[in-house]
Amino acid sequence: MKIETGQVAVVTGGASGIGLELCHEFGRRGMAVVAADIEADALAAAVGALRSAGIDAIGKECDVTSMDSVQALADECFAWKGNVHVVCNNAGVVAFGDAMGSLEDWKWVIDVDLWGVVHGLFAFGPRMREAGEPGHFVNTASTAGLLGFPGIAPYVAAKHAVVGMTQSLWHELQPTALSASVLCPGIVSTNINTSERNRPGVAAGSVERSGAWGDGWAEAQTAEEVAVIVADAVEADQFWVIPHEAYGGQALTLAQGRIDKQPPLLPVVHEQIHP
Template identity: 40%
Template sequence: MQDLNGRVAVITGAGTGMGRSMALSLAKEGVNLVVSDIEPAFAEAVRDEAAALGSNAVSAGVDVSKLSEVQALADLAYDRFGKVDILINNAGVTLRPFRAVWDTSYEDFQWVVGVNIWGVINGVHVFVPRMRRQEGEKHIVNVSSMGTLAKVPGHSTYVMTKAAVNGFSDVIREELKDDGFGVTVLYPGYVKTRIATSERLRPESERSDLRNVPSYESYRKADSDAPLSSPVRIADAGAMQVAIEADEVGPMVIRAIRENRPYCLTHPAPDVPMRTQLEELINGYAS
């Protein structure tokens, strides 16, 4: 999708962080925007920023875990613009502190799965049938995590949901290619965003800081080689733990859309754990 001018993009979780960066980067390319976020005031602020860059932009408050709200978002997009060329399923949440699976409540699982998996399902389920009826190129960006490329103790719920996004995206890429779709999986490493504070969006009775959830760090053995300041030890993770600004992500995604890349990583891949896992998989066949 080389020519982005005049295209229409829908972005969830676009009120801050990577979503905002993607929205403003697209606006600079002449893309018209539907900016959505669970916190409407932030979506409105990004809408205004995009409009100042020349984009015809609208905003909406949307909880992506709720199908009816995603359906309303699609109605808004098609009523306003008559098409959607780019769908970016960016909205996501995580838990803090990092915790052992046995300290993860059922409500923790439901909340993270509801946003990180069902949010992507809802976006694809609602938008793809309409987008398929359009002529020409279309593109979907689903946001995963580089945490799925290395073992991250204490982060099992989040990594599980993002691994689901990987598999889902790889399959729908094959299913949709004959309809003119590209599908990119965005793998962020350590990007400076507000996701670590996303439990602010939960009911008070479920928030971890009010339930005294133990940190995974409290279970570490004394001989662990993780720095004491680190909340978790990620073996051989390398550069993915080096922080970058959220504003750096938008241009990366623009390039991935233009070049129809299946994957877009914000940091160099953690090749040691990836190669180790691949070798273990290949050797897993017992003939």
């Protein structure tokens, strides 16, 4: 779709990381922006920064695990400007540990990373389709949606599901004015490594912030770089958005391994700069 001044973009997880930079990038291209996030203080700061940059922006607290909360977000967005044109289902968390280590990790990660996307589609999709204007969904998955990284099995499962459902969605949207992309980044410098801070029952301030997730990794991209790639993909109606292209090659090798009846490929992350 062609991004035009006055169109509206909605970004969940919009108070930090890739989400915040998506807000800035769409705003730089003339869109009005709704940043949605569960962190009230970070959201207020993000909206202030967006407005200071001359972007028409509002913020809305939202818990993507709740359909009622995402529906309230959609209601406010449509009431604000009358329609929504880009929805980035971007909010995400990760839990580290053995696949059989914690059932609660599985429930929490899938609630956010998979159900958050489903809720976004249900809350925004029907009204966007009915409006008949060009529109686009960007569903944030990960290279963990293409490959089976050990140590983060709930995240891998949720992101594989997002990749699969977005493929189905793309086909279903072809007769409409809407389309979709799936974002599969590798390591990006964000604070997802401290996503436990937003876990239900975790006391505010109890999770230590120990630098960005991408610190020390040669392949790490900035959230700003990824946001530009995403916005360009929306304008090009590009489905696959894989900022770290080497993972596309690994996915091809994995697919060949399936044909050859080989065990799954162990994903390779670029060498750390320091331990």
